[in-house]
Amino acid sequence: MTAIQSITKDPLLQPLTIRGLTLRNRVMSTAHASGMDDANMPDFRYQRYHEEKVKGGLALTMFGGSSNIAPDSPSVFRQLDVGTDRIIPHFQDFSERIHKHGAALMCQITHMGRRGDAQVGAWLPMIAPSPIREQLHRNFPREMDKYDIDRVVRAFGDAAWRCQEGGLDGLETLAGGHLIGQFLSPLTNFRGDEFGGSLENRVRFALMVHEEIRRRVGDNFVVGIRLSIDEGEGGTRFDEALQIAEILSREGSVDFFNCMVGRMDTDVTIVEENMPGMSRPLGPFLETVGRFRQQIGLPVFHAARVTDVATARHAIRDGLLDMVAMTRAHIADPEIVNKIARGEEDRIRPCIGASHCLYKKPHCIHNPAVGRETLLPMQVPKSDAPGKKVVVVGGGPAGMEAARVSAERGHNVVLFEAAPKLGGQVLLAARTSWRKDLISIVDWRLAELDRLAVDVRYNVYAESGDVLAETPDHVFIATGGLPAAKHFNGADLAVSAWDLLSGDAQAARSILICDQTGRHEAVAVADHLSAAGHEVTLATSDAQSAVEMGYPDRTVFHKRLAEQGVSTHPYLTLHSIRREGNRLVATMEHRLTHSLQEWTTDQVVLEAGTDPVTELYDGLRNASVNDGVTDVDAMARWEAQPVRDRPGFSLHRIGDAVTSRTIHAALLEAFRLTVHL
Structure with a gap:
C-alpha cells in the first residue's frame, strides 16, 4: 500500500453524515469557554481562534462552552449569551468565516442551574430541580416550580432558533452537571412530582427541552446532547444513561450524543473526570463510551x-466513537488534520495535558500563538530578508524557541548550549512524578531544530568572543537563571529543588521544603520526594500551597500530597537555619502574627525562584546597536523591534535571563521577538 493510499484509507479522514450534514472527516473540537468573548459575544478574536482550527483541516468546531440561554444562568467563566437576539449577527459572521473553509460550526447551549453564581449578572437566585448546593460554585439554588420549568424550556427553544438564524449547522445542549443533568441525576433531583423519582420522570425535563428545540428548528438542523453516561456512586448509572438515550432517540429530538463520564461539581471530579490532564492516562473513558455506542443507534462524540493521533485513530477504527474530539490537542496544534493528510504526523506539536489552556485561557503552554491569532501568526512566515546570522546562547525553552522561529524565518542560526543536552529547567521538571510529559516541549523542538538544520553546539560555555566570532546580525541571550541568592543566617545550609532533582544533593530522611513562590517547583519536589518514601513537610508563605497554579494542577498536587502524608503549613517564611548536632533547626516567621517557630529536620529545601544569569549579556551590550535594550512599547504593540540606522548586531535577553518566569512566558517572549526578524 502506498503512503497516499494509506492516508486515503485513514479512519480519521473518512466523512460522516448526520441528518443531512456531511462532516469531511472524523476529527472535531468540542465546545469550551475560551475566554475570548467580547461582552459575551463571539466577535473577531473569538472567531479567528476557531478559524485556525478549521484552516488546519478538522471537520467540526463546536464553540460556546456553557453558552447561557436565560438571565438566571449568568456568565461565571466568560461564556457566551445566547439569550439575546444581539448574538445573531455574530453567529452569521462566524458561520460565513468557518464555512468558507469547508468545516461545520455548532454551538453548545445550556442553563447552568445550581452551577451558576447568584452574585453576578442580574443577581438572580440560582434555580435547580432541588435546592442542593454545588460545592464548586457554592450557591444555594431555589427549587424550580412549573412556571420556571416552562420558562426555561421556552428559553432553550429561543436560543436554538437564534443558532439556526445565525447560520450554524447545529447545536448541542449540555446535560452533564448542568440543569438538564441535574434533573437526570438522583444526586441532585429529590422532587416528588412528575419531574422526580423514576427515571421516566427525571428524563421528562430533558425531553421537553429537546422537543421544544426540534419544534423551533425543524427537521433539517442537527441537535445533540452532551451527556454524562456514568456519574459514579449515587449518580446516573450507565444502564440509566442507556435508557435516557433510548428515550431521547425514540422521540427523534436528538441526532448525536457527546458522551462524558463522571461529574463536574467538585474540584477533584472536574479535574479527574470532566477535564482530565497530565495526571491521568490517555483516553481514560474510551472503553466506557465505546460500550455506550455499541448499544445505541446514533453517532457518538x-x-x-485524546491528545495524540494514535489514540484518536484507535477510537474511530475500533468503533468506539463516530467523531473523536481532540480539543486541547488542537489548541497545541490547530494543523493536526492537515499534517495527517500530508503524512507529517511526526511534526504535530503535542498536547502534553499541562492544562495551561484551562488556567490562562486559551493559551497553550508551548504554542504562543494560540489565543493571539489577531496578533501572532500560527505558521511562521518566511522573512522578506532571509539569510541573517542569528546567534542564540542557551538551550532552555526560550533559547530553543528563538532558534526554531529564526530558522523558520529563513535565517542561519547557531545555538550555543553549555550542557550536553537542550531543555534547561524542563529537564528537571520532567523528572517529577506525573509531570514527565513536559519533556515533549523539548523533544518537539529538538526535532524541529534538526529539520531546520540549526547548528547546535553542545558543551560550549559561550563567551563574548564566541558570539562575536560568528559576525551575528541578531543575538539572543537565553542563559536562564540560577536558584535565587539567599540572604539570611545559615543560608548556606539550605539546598534547592534543583540540587535534589539534578542529583547534586542527596535527599535526606526528613525534609522541610520552604516555598516562597507558590509555583510548581516546591510542590512538585514535595510530591516527588514523598512518593519516594521521604518524610516531607511543606511550609508556604502563601495562604495555601500552589497558589500560582491553575486549579487543575493545584487540585492534583493537593490531593497527592494529602494521600502521601505531606503536612502543609501556610503563612510561613524562612528566617534562619542553624545546625544542632547532625540535624538542622529552621526558624520560620509567621507572616500574619510575626511569631517565630522552630522546626527540626534533616534537610531544608528553599524555593525562591531564580536570579538571571547576565554576565554574557552585560559583556555584549556595548558592542550591540541597541545597547541590549528591548523596546517595551514595540512589544506591547506586538510589533517588530525598531531597526537601528548603524551597522552591527541587535542584542536581546529572553526567558529567565530576564527574570524568573514560566515556560509559557519564556516561549512567548522568544516567539514575539524572533517572528519579525
Whole structure:
C-alpha cells in the first residue's frame, strides 16, 4: 500500500453524515469557554481562534462552552449569551468565516442551574430541580416550580432558533452537571412530582427541552446532547444513561450524543473526570463510551484526554466513537488534520495535558500563538530578508524557541548550549512524578531544530568572543537563571529543588521544603520526594500551597500530597537555619502574627525562584546597536523591534535571563521577538 493510499484509507479522514450534514472527516473540537468573548459575544478574536482550527483541516468546531440561554444562568467563566437576539449577527459572521473553509460550526447551549453564581449578572437566585448546593460554585439554588420549568424550556427553544438564524449547522445542549443533568441525576433531583423519582420522570425535563428545540428548528438542523453516561456512586448509572438515550432517540429530538463520564461539581471530579490532564492516562473513558455506542443507534462524540493521533485513530477504527474530539490537542496544534493528510504526523506539536489552556485561557503552554491569532501568526512566515546570522546562547525553552522561529524565518542560526543536552529547567521538571510529559516541549523542538538544520553546539560555555566570532546580525541571550541568592543566617545550609532533582544533593530522611513562590517547583519536589518514601513537610508563605497554579494542577498536587502524608503549613517564611548536632533547626516567621517557630529536620529545601544569569549579556551590550535594550512599547504593540540606522548586531535577553518566569512566558517572549526578524 502506498503512503497516499494509506492516508486515503485513514479512519480519521473518512466523512460522516448526520441528518443531512456531511462532516469531511472524523476529527472535531468540542465546545469550551475560551475566554475570548467580547461582552459575551463571539466577535473577531473569538472567531479567528476557531478559524485556525478549521484552516488546519478538522471537520467540526463546536464553540460556546456553557453558552447561557436565560438571565438566571449568568456568565461565571466568560461564556457566551445566547439569550439575546444581539448574538445573531455574530453567529452569521462566524458561520460565513468557518464555512468558507469547508468545516461545520455548532454551538453548545445550556442553563447552568445550581452551577451558576447568584452574585453576578442580574443577581438572580440560582434555580435547580432541588435546592442542593454545588460545592464548586457554592450557591444555594431555589427549587424550580412549573412556571420556571416552562420558562426555561421556552428559553432553550429561543436560543436554538437564534443558532439556526445565525447560520450554524447545529447545536448541542449540555446535560452533564448542568440543569438538564441535574434533573437526570438522583444526586441532585429529590422532587416528588412528575419531574422526580423514576427515571421516566427525571428524563421528562430533558425531553421537553429537546422537543421544544426540534419544534423551533425543524427537521433539517442537527441537535445533540452532551451527556454524562456514568456519574459514579449515587449518580446516573450507565444502564440509566442507556435508557435516557433510548428515550431521547425514540422521540427523534436528538441526532448525536457527546458522551462524558463522571461529574463536574467538585474540584477533584472536574479535574479527574470532566477535564482530565497530565495526571491521568490517555483516553481514560474510551472503553466506557465505546460500550455506550455499541448499544445505541446514533453517532457518538467524545472528548477526554485524546491528545495524540494514535489514540484518536484507535477510537474511530475500533468503533468506539463516530467523531473523536481532540480539543486541547488542537489548541497545541490547530494543523493536526492537515499534517495527517500530508503524512507529517511526526511534526504535530503535542498536547502534553499541562492544562495551561484551562488556567490562562486559551493559551497553550508551548504554542504562543494560540489565543493571539489577531496578533501572532500560527505558521511562521518566511522573512522578506532571509539569510541573517542569528546567534542564540542557551538551550532552555526560550533559547530553543528563538532558534526554531529564526530558522523558520529563513535565517542561519547557531545555538550555543553549555550542557550536553537542550531543555534547561524542563529537564528537571520532567523528572517529577506525573509531570514527565513536559519533556515533549523539548523533544518537539529538538526535532524541529534538526529539520531546520540549526547548528547546535553542545558543551560550549559561550563567551563574548564566541558570539562575536560568528559576525551575528541578531543575538539572543537565553542563559536562564540560577536558584535565587539567599540572604539570611545559615543560608548556606539550605539546598534547592534543583540540587535534589539534578542529583547534586542527596535527599535526606526528613525534609522541610520552604516555598516562597507558590509555583510548581516546591510542590512538585514535595510530591516527588514523598512518593519516594521521604518524610516531607511543606511550609508556604502563601495562604495555601500552589497558589500560582491553575486549579487543575493545584487540585492534583493537593490531593497527592494529602494521600502521601505531606503536612502543609501556610503563612510561613524562612528566617534562619542553624545546625544542632547532625540535624538542622529552621526558624520560620509567621507572616500574619510575626511569631517565630522552630522546626527540626534533616534537610531544608528553599524555593525562591531564580536570579538571571547576565554576565554574557552585560559583556555584549556595548558592542550591540541597541545597547541590549528591548523596546517595551514595540512589544506591547506586538510589533517588530525598531531597526537601528548603524551597522552591527541587535542584542536581546529572553526567558529567565530576564527574570524568573514560566515556560509559557519564556516561549512567548522568544516567539514575539524572533517572528519579525
